[in-house]
Amino acid sequence: MDALFDALETRLASLPPQALNLPGRVLRESAVLVPLFEREGVPHILFTRRPAHLRNHADQFSFPGGRRDPEDATALHTALRETEEELGIARAHVRVLGMLDEVPTTTSFRIQPFVGVIPGDGQYRPNPEEVSFILEVPLRGLLEPTLHRTEKRTYQGVEYDVDFYTYNSHVVWGATARILRRLLTLVSEVYPPGWG
Template sequence: MREAAVLVPLLVREGTPHILFTKRPTTLRHHAGQYSFPGGSRDPEDPTPLHTALRETREELGIDVSGVRVLGALDEVPTLTEFRIQPFVGVIPQGVEYRPSPDEVEFILEVPLAELMNPAILRSERRSVRGVEYEVDFYTYGSHVIWGATGRILRNLLRLAS
């Protein structure tokens, strides 16, 4: 499996904790139009998966990641596309202005943590791929649907937060 890493960005807006997601442009070949956390494949120059997550966050969001306070890692998440994703949780400093890369980010979505913890927005479906059954989590926030590996990472984080 190929190594990848993401940052699960936490931030505070008006005293309320939020989680940041990016929506991938519909023009991309893979995972077009899906919600994700900033991240991607580990480059040979990245000494660790954390370096990958921070580099990708800088590239995708256009922010200085030196002020990101990394809280820790979540469990690795394997994907059907043969990636092994290492998620890291980090707090983005207040006042940071995003300059998203239009090649990688269609828009940025900040969702209050309390909304994501509401069980009414979560549904799960059984899926089968190549004869293997698995469960897919879908988080619906307004017109936005977060699912797939991002949904699994989110569920892992929310279990720790509750």
């Protein structure tokens, strides 16, 4: 699977990530890691489900990440720190492949997504205050067109599309699904049909 990760890294390096330009909106900085890993020759992606008691995005699937703290030198520091805090994956064990476009949320955050490769051994130490469930999904499975749909929503008088991915009984939607859609587009570009 190194070939896929190498090709994705090269593709991300050729595409400068688009920063948000939303005049009049003040958004708080945040960052996430989109964790990829290989297990038995099959590339996977990892999602976490947030506990029901959290104030923002409770009980939703997300990528490890959160608000940028003052001591975080960069957004990447935020993504790696949060991944370590949420899943127990040491920063030194993450191979960062690159960045995706910034994504806004209706809760007034701007998310800078980073794509990274984590160990595939499944040795997580989830923080129960931040993670209620870990979902591992074969990356190829998410490319099945029937898993993806969009719905129209309105927020502050503006209509927009919301992405949904349904894998078995699990539904990934909102900003996380928007990030996922962009990643899957790039994966489709760099890797031919029929890969494992």
